[in-house]
Amino acid sequence: MGLTEVRDFSLAGWAEPDRAEERARGYCECLEEGNILFFAQTPFSLPESDRSFLLNVRQTSSAVHKNISYKPDRDRVHGLTPGNADGEELLRIMRSYSQSVTNFVRQFLSPYRDRWHLDFASYRSIEEEDRDLPLQKRNDLLHVDSFPTRPSNGHRILRVFTNLNPTQPRVWLTSDPFDLLVRKYGNPARLNHLASESRSPWRHVNRRLIRLTRSLGIPLVDRPLYDQFMLGFHHELKGNRDFQENCPKSRWEFPPGSTWLVFTDTVPHAVLSGQFALEQTFIIQRDALLLPHKAPYRVLEELTGVSVVD
Numbered sequence: 001m002g003l004t005e006v007r008d009f010s011l012a013g014w015a016e017p018d019r020a021e022e023r024a025r026g027y028c029e030c031l032e033e034g035n036i037l038f039f040a041q042t043p044f045s046l047p048e049s050d051r052s053f054l055l056n057v058r059q060t061s062s063a064v065h066k067n068i069s070y071k072p073d074r075d076r077v078h079g080l081t082p083g084n085a086d087g088e089e090l091l092r093i094m095r096s097y098s099q100s101v102t103n104f105v106r107q108f109l110s111p112y113r114d115r116w117h118l119d120f121a122s123y124r125s126i127e128e129e130d131r132d133l134p135l136q137k138r139n140d141l142l143h144v145d146s147f148p149t150r151p152s153n154g155h156r157i158l159r160v161f162t163n164l165n166p167t168q169p170r171v172w173l174t175s176d177p178f179d180l181l182v183r184k185y186g187n188p189a190r191l192n193h194l195a196s197e198s199r200s201p202w203r204h205v206n207r208r209l210i211r212l213t214r215s216l217g218i219p220l221v222d223r224p225l226y227d228q229f230m231l232g233f234h235h236e237l238k239g240n241r242d243f244q245e246n247c248p249k250s251r252w253e254f255p256p257g258s259t260w261l262v263f264t265d266t267v268p269h270a271v272l273s274g275q276f277a278l279e280q281t282f283i284i285q286r287d288a289l290l291l292p293h294k295a296p297y298r299v300l301e302e303l304t305g306v307s308v309v310d
């Protein structure tokens with residue numbers, strides 16, 4: 001399987017009860033193969049009044065917050081200027097968006113239903129074109145996702161985006177999915193390191209020490225081997241000029257009001273332009289996958305011959 005395809009489900013009657021489970025399995029497989037599923041119109045409820053409120057919200061210019069984020073487990077919003085009078089209404093809208101998109105995914109991707117950890121939602125109110133961000137945080141360079149503060153240990157990063165912009169598309173580039181990408185651009189020294197760390201008898205001792213340190217209130221990140229590799233790969237891809245300039249690319253324009261779903265740990269992506277997007281992340285459990293051999297952790301295990309998840 002080569003370059004990502006965008007499959008349009010807008011008219012496909014995805015919600016018809018007839019053969020619903022079978023169709024939902026097909027959607028999950030299509031995503032796991034490294035495609036993007038696309039709806040020309042938002043397939044869940046997002047009231048017009050909420051959309052227009054969001055278009056007028058301004059986030060803080062602080063470098064700490066790349067976007068406005070909503071944390072469902074704490075029911076809190078971050079990234080608004082302190083004391084901003086919009087805070088309460090924004091919280092209500094982000095909570096309601098997060099619930100609506102989750103209900104939609106429960107139905108659309110029913111094989112994954114509730115076999116996930118509901119991660120953050122975000123509101124991306126800043127124009128992406130010419131955004132001034134440090135290299136590792138740049139969105140306009142192709143990369144696969146790996147979260148520095150929220151390791152996934154091989155569970156998968158599924159993201160649902162909606163373009164709220166009333167007039168402008170959100171423009172993406174994508175490239176070959178992870179299994180091809182890591183074979184071509186994975187750093188052999190780091191793959192060897194992954195294999196030797198996995199075999200090391202000290203590995204569990206080191207992790208236990210980190211956990212102990214954390215329990216004393218020292219905020220060390222307890223990063224499993226899988227995430228050490230994936231975060232390094234994310235940084236390497238962003239810094240690799242040959243890859244950025246010469247890899248095969250597809251360009252997509254997601255129009256106003258559209259929604260798209262993608263495993264961003266498999267599909268390398270970059271956003272070239274666009275302003276005002278909503279996004280919800282689901283961490284899908286490894287054992288819910290229908291094509292587990294396509295999962296990055298399994299591809300890494302095949303390449304190294306060792307187990308890379310705990």
Ligand code: SIN
Pocket residue numbers: 124139145161170264269270271277
């Ligand atoms: C990203 O996940 O790299 C950014 C995608 C977007 O905001 O469109």
Ligand code: FE
Pocket residue numbers: 143144145264269
């Ligand atoms: Fe990303």
